[in-house]
Amino acid sequence: MKPLQIDVFLCRTDNFGVLVHDPETGLTASIDAPEEGPIVEAATRNGWTLTHILTTHHHTDHVEANLALKDRYGLQIIGPRDEAVAIPGLDKAVGDGDSFEFGNHTVDVIETPGHTAGHICYHFPDDKLLFAADTLFALGCGRLFERPAADMWHSLQKLAVLPDETAVYFGHEYTLSNARFALSIDPDNERLKARAAEIEAARAEGRFTIPTMLWLEKETNPFLRAADPAIRRNLLMETRSNEDVFAEIRKRKDNF
Incomplete structure (x- = not known):
């Protein structure tokens, strides 16, 4: 089985556009559809024809181009069952524990409520790929708009048990801000300090x-590490629950 090909590019201001192409079958999926122009340009540049949109949640900056791309390509839109009424052009609704085939590649659906009530992530287990959109960012997680902190904490734990060698694609280029925040509550983490320097240079x-x-x-990522003793000490929350610590971290990031 040939590996999937992935192209990443910028949409809107800070959204990532991501195309996933199966060279064996010719199938090409856009992970969400934040903006028509850059997605069409990327597909054309690669010589790919879009066949699917894999929608993660209903926010406008992730579905705005759904109908335009469907009209252009006649593609299939797959998206979260619990947000089905809010996903433009939805053809197939999926939920937690569902699986489907993308060419010869299996896709598992993981429901991750928090950022929105019905947010889902797409996991390609054989390819060790996770498309996490606005649930898990590099050094961050999504803002809590529709579900409480405890729900997001449990959603993140569902992702944390995936294989360590999973490559995570996320929805926005927020990493520099996330790194600076992470250092504010975990300043003695040597791996974090080295990574923050790498991120500063990259950006x-x-x-x-x-x-x-x-x-x-x-x-x-502090949002995955609410149980870490150093972070708990720094927050003066050594005896609190993981959910409480996570909620405090998210609150501090909101005000950072």
Whole structure:
């Protein structure tokens, strides 16, 4: 089985456009559809024809181009069952534990409520790929708009148990801000300090910070590390629950 080909590019202001292409079958999926022009340009540049949109959640900056791309390509739109009424052009609704085939590649659906009530992520287990959109970022997680902090914490734990060598593609280029925040509550983490320096250099040169690796997030992303003793000490929350610590971290990032 030939590996999937992935192209990443910028949409809107800070959204990532991501195309996933199966060279054996010719299938090409856009992970969400933030903006028609850059997606069409990327597909054309690669010589790919879009066949699918894999929608993660209903926010406008992730579905705005759904109908335009469907009209252009006649593609299939797959998206979250719990947000079906809010996904333009939805053809197939999927939920937690569902699986489907993308060419010869299996896709598992993981429901991750928090950023929105019905947010889903797409996991390609054989390819060690996770498309996490606005649930898990490099060194961050999504803002809590529709579900409480405890729900997002449990959603993140569902992603954290995936194989360490999983490559994580996320929805926005927020990594530099996330790194600076992470250092504010975890200043003695040597791996984090080294990573923050790498991120500063990458962004200064205009390079993207996508994808990240799940093992790296487990070592440096404070939103996955509410149980870490050092972070708990720094927050003066050594006896509180993981959910409470996570909620405090998210609150501090909102005000950072």
